[in-house]
Amino acid sequence: MKPADFPPPFRAPEYVAVPSDPEGERIEVGVLVVGAGPAGLACAIRLGRLLADAPEIRERLGEVPVAVLEKGKAAGSHLLSGAVVNPRALRRLFKGRKRIEEMPFFGPVAHESVYMLTQRRALRIPTPPTMQNDGNYVASLSQLGRWLASEAEAEGAMILAETAAEKLLVDGGRVRGVRTGDKGRGRHGEELGNSEPGSDIVARVTVLAEGTQGHLTGVALDRFGLHGENPQVWALGVKEVWKVAKPLDRVIHTMGWPLRPQARYREFGGSFIYPMGDDMVTLGMVVGLDYRDAGLSVHDLLQQLKTHPFVRRILEGGERIAWGAKTIPEGGFLSVPRQLHAPGLLICGDGAGLVNVPALKGIHYAIESGALAAEATFAALRRGETPWRPGALAGYDEALQQSFVWSDLQEVRNMRQAFGRGFWLGGALAGMMTASRGRFPPGNARTEPDSEQQILPAERTSSYPAPDGRLTFDKLSSVFLSGNKTRDDQPNHIVLRREVPRELAMLWENMCPAQVYEAVEHGVDVTPSNCVQCGAITAKGGRLTPPEGGSGPEYTLT
Amino acid sequence: MTSTLVFLEHHGDEILKGPLGVLSKSASLGDGEVNAVVTGSGVRALAGQAGAFGAARVYVADDAALEAPLSQPRVDVLARLVRDKGIETVLFANSVLAADVAAGLAARLEAGLNWDLTDIARENGKLVGKRPALQDSVYVDVGWKSEPRLALFRSGSFDPVASDGGSAQVEDVAVSLEDFSTAARMVERAHEESEGPSIEDADVVVAGGRGLGGPENFTLVEELAKALGGAVGATRAVVDAGWYPYSTQVGQTGKTVSPKLYIACGISGAIQHKVGMQASGVVVAINKDPNAPIFEFADLGVVGDVHQVVPKLTELVKQRKGG
Numbered sequence: 001m002k003p004a005d006f007p008p009p010f011r012a013p014e015y016v017a018v019p020s021d022p023e024g025e026r027i028e029v030g031v032l033v034v035g036a037g038p039a040g041l042a043c044a045i046r047l048g049r050l051l052a053d054a055p056e057i058r059e060r061l062g063e064v065p066v067a068v069l070e071k072g073k074a075a076g077s078h079l080l081s082g083a084v085v086n087p088r089a090l091r092r093l094f095k096g097r098k099r100i101e102e103m104p105f106f107g108p109v110a111h112e113s114v115y116m117l118t119q120r121r122a123l124r125i126p127t128p129p130t131m132q133n134d135g136n137y138v139a140s141l142s143q144l145g146r147w148l149a150s151e152a153e154a155e156g157a158m159i160l161a162e163t164a165a166e167k168l169l170v171d172g173g174r175v176r177g178v179r180t181g182d183k184g185r186g187r188h189g190e191e192l193g194n195s196e197p198g199s200d201i202v203a204r205v206t207v208l209a210e211g212t213q214g215h216l217t218g219v220a221l222d223r224f225g226l227h228g229e230n231p232q233v234w235a236l237g238v239k240e241v242w243k244v245a246k247p248l249d250r251v252i253h254t255m256g257w258p259l260r261p262q263a264r265y266r267e268f269g270g271s272f273i274y275p276m277g278d279d280m281v282t283l284g285m286v287v288g289l290d291y292r293d294a295g296l297s298v299h300d301l302l303q304q305l306k307t308h309p310f311v312r313r314i315l316e317g318g319e320r321i322a323w324g325a326k327t328i329p330e331g332g333f334l335s336v337p338r339q340l341h342a343p344g345l346l347i348c349g350d351g352a353g354l355v356n357v358p359a360l361k362g363i364h365y366a367i368e369s370g371a372l373a374a375e376a377t378f379a380a381l382r383r384g385e386t387p388w389r390p391g392a393l394a395g396y397d398e399a400l401q402q403s404f405v406w407s408d409l410q411e412v413r414n415m416r417q418a419f420g421r422g423f424w425l426g427g428a429l430a431g432m433m434t435a436s437r438g439r440f441p442p443g444n445a446r447t448e449p450d451s452e453q454q455i456l457p458a459e460r461t462s463s464y465p466a467p468d469g470r471l472t473f474d475k476l477s478s479v480f481l482s483g484n485k486t487r488d489d490q491p492n493h494i495v496l497r498r499e500v501p502r503e504l505a506m507l508w509e510n511m512c513p514a515q516v517y518e519a520v521e522h523g524v525d526v527t528p529s530n531c532v533q534c535g536a537i538t539a540k541g542g543r544l545t546p547p548e549g550g551s552g553p554e555y556t557l558t
Numbered sequence: 559m560t561s562t563l564v565f566l567e568h569h570g571d572e573i574l575k576g577p578l579g580v581l582s583k584s585a586s587l588g589d590g591e592v593n594a595v596v597t598g599s600g601v602r603a604l605a606g607q608a609g610a611f612g613a614a615r616v617y618v619a620d621d622a623a624l625e626a627p628l629s630q631p632r633v634d635v636l637a638r639l640v641r642d643k644g645i646e647t648v649l650f651a652n653s654v655l656a657a658d659v660a661a662g663l664a665a666r667l668e669a670g671l672n673w674d675l676t677d678i679a680r681e682n683g684k685l686v687g688k689r690p691a692l693q694d695s696v697y698v699d700v701g702w703k704s705e706p707r708l709a710l711f712r713s714g715s716f717d718p719v720a721s722d723g724g725s726a727q728v729e730d731v732a733v734s735l736e737d738f739s740t741a742a743r744m745v746e747r748a749h750e751e752s753e754g755p756s757i758e759d760a761d762v763v764v765a766g767g768r769g770l771g772g773p774e775n776f777t778l779v780e781e782l783a784k785a786l787g788g789a790v791g792a793t794r795a796v797v798d799a800g801w802y803p804y805s806t807q808v809g810q811t812g813k814t815v816s817p818k819l820y821i822a823c824g825i826s827g828a829i830q831h832k833v834g835m836q837a838s839g840v841v842v843a844i845n846k847d848p849n850a851p852i853f854e855f856a857d858l859g860v861v862g863d864v865h866q867v868v869p870k871l872t873e874l875v876k877q878r879k880g881g
Binding site: 466469474476477479480485486487488489527529 | 794795797798804807810811812828829830833849851854
């Protein structure tokens with residue numbers, strides 16, 4: 001049995017609409033960016049710069065030349081990453097205007113080590129070439145996002161927070177913008193006293209920068225038939241930030257325990273432990289969602305990891321101060337949509353799957369793709385061009401293919417798939433790929449969707465440590481620390497089948513780091529207000545849609 | 559010389575504390591004349607109460623048409639006062655009625671209304687409102703671009719401060735209503751009937767969680783609450799499951815309570831619940847799971863089955879009270 005046997009009652013066409021507000025009541029903006037993350041904000045910043053030198057184009061874009069929609073409470077609220085950032089794309093974005101020292105980084109990576117963990121021991125191994133971080137910087141992506149948002153505002157962009165993009169507005173084959181989600185609806189969709197309908201926001205160009213599991217990105221890929229050669233697959237990352245007693249002097253990655261190397265379990269992943277200045281450490285666990293054990297819980301594997309003597313020592317005398325979870329698109333080059341533009345539409349960042357799994361990097365690709373999307377948009381706004389003419393935005397795909405983003409991703413295109421064959425064989429294949437810069441083995445490896453993996457009976461659940469409230473925690477305490485205080489009586493935003501076999505219900509219950517699902521007799525119970533919108537459910541047989549704007553976690557340090 | 563008007567709302571024959579607080583705050587700014595307005599039927603006698611809180615003049619709109627707490631007739635009265643008396647600022651203390659009147663007046667006069675203020679000051683000659691933002695983590699300064707300036711203050715922003723001997727001049731104003739303002743009428747007035755005290759005011763709260771096993775077992779909780787003269791609370795999980803109404807939900811996304819005694823029956827004590835009741839005096843937990851987090855912050859813990867413990871406890875309470 002597999003999750004895909006129970007597909008969610010989700011119909012993408014229901015999220016495509018023609019503008020319905022009367023002409024005078026639509027919100028008209030020049031360029032609409034969906035998502036205030038690194039991709040969307042880089043796009044807004046670059047566009048602001050370009051428009052500053054082209055007042056006649058800016059004039060034509062109206063009162064709001066660039067708007068950025070954000071479903072979180074504020075820019076940064078839904079941003080989470082490791083993160084060790086390659087500053088390459090930021091340097092290009094802020095060329096001559098901002099130095100790295102002015103950006104919100106916790107300093108450059110000074111030392112790094114990779115360890116192979118067994119239950120009791122940590123063996124240092126040579127750092128794989130793909131994972132070297134010389135010249136990179138440690139950051140909180142949430143902080144970086146807030147800073148980028150203020151830079152975007154300084155460039156004239158308007159950021160509309162607490163606003164979910166619910167439907168893609170398409171008229172005559174051309175993307176016209178988005179319809180925002182209703183607010184103030186009750187559990188059964190009824191209008192509450194403070195209800196407020198969504199609005200049509202129309203634009204000349206719409207840039208989808210929604211990040212991992214982008215809701216409208218998925219809808220657009222279906223609507224315009226843009227899916228890539230391989231389906232997208234994801235990993236789930238759960239992380240914590242700790243205030244610590246003693247500084248950590250290096251960036252650490254671990255492989256091995258508590259994950260199992262056998263191919264049949266398909267447990268691909270590892271942990272990261274990064275210093276955030278002298279008094280904070282962030283650590284997280286990332287596991288590919290092609291895993292099979294119905295008992296696997298990344299949240300609890302992270303708790304287990306902390307009980308390892310090697311990790312416990314780092315956290316000793318410390319206190320957990322932040323928590324969060326998010327999925328990472330791991331399909332790589334071959335899962336990138338075959339085209340990243342449609343009439344009036346561009347797709348960038350994680351939503352486009354621009355992630356280098358062996359290097360554990362994606363933020364600089366998001367920024368670069370956002371900047372390139374801005375340049376293509378700007379070119380299409382010039383007099384004599386029509387931005388929604390088919391092909392008017394093709395310059396974006398061309399520029400991306402000429403950029404380092406493309407060559408980086410192409411080189412490692414088969415690496416993630418190799419680990420579907422277990423840790424040891426996968427590791428050996430990855431080594432060959434690195435040595436040959438992606439030429440060997442030749443060809444393109446296939447990927448199966450995460451939801452197509454057979455479910456194995458829950459073997460893991462008994463091995464997780466009991467939460468002690470100091471080192472190890474239960475899921476609800478974690479959700480609390482994410483700042484999530486979503487209104488309980490709003491409609492359920494998670495589309496899935498309620499009546500499912502026990503194994504699948506157990507898989508969901510264990511998978512979810514925020515305790516949204518509970519296996520009950522004949523199926524699953526859902527507590528949507530716990531959801532931190534990580535997106536794992538979409539990979540494993542359900543579908544996440546955006547809840548009311550402003551819901552979900554309020555990350556500040558993740 | 560500026561002129562300010564404060565909207566006074568009353569229940570029965572008392573003016574509410576909220577608007578009196580706003581009135582005394584406004585008077586304490588010490589610039590210009592602060593006036594107030596009372597609207598209703600048979601309310602002339604109330605006007606005198608306002609003098610002690612700093613009103614120089616109290617306008618009284620006394621008319622049978624103002625009997626029901628409806629907003630539009632009051633908007634008529636206020637709009638006319640603003641026009642006739644050259645009023646520059648109108649202040650409201652938040653309530654269902656005041657919010658409605660404020661919004662209506664803003665629309666009628668095309669005036670700017672600053673909402674949810676917690677303070678007001680005069681800075682460099684300009685009136686500046688303070689409004690909490692981002693879950694009350696920061697305060698932003700807000701102002702007005704034009705007159706009249708309208709402001710609605712959050713409940714409890716100011717305590718009414720009575721000065722000694724202040725007395726207000728009472729002035730009747732004619733009430734003339736627009737046709738559309740009388741289109742709405744009051745059909746019925748009802749009070750929410752609840753047995754015993756409200757959950758926020760109760761000295762004792764008995765709360766039930768999923769450990770009760772089913773909605774029918776909430777009677778155990780209700781009986782204990784009744785015996786103790788307390789109110790009934792519930793956890794999010796049971797409210798979500800439809801066992802008990804949302805109005806009783808205690809926790810992060812429900813009510814925050816601080817009774818002298820909090821009895822948690824079959825509640826595990828997740829942090830989301832804890833933050834809604836941690837200020838309680840004595841916390842008693844009854845739960846069959848000895849590892850439940852609630853035992854970490856309960857003053858008294860009973861490891862046992864709620865279905866057996868709670869009825870016995872109710873019985874004992876009844877005996878003691880009876881005897």
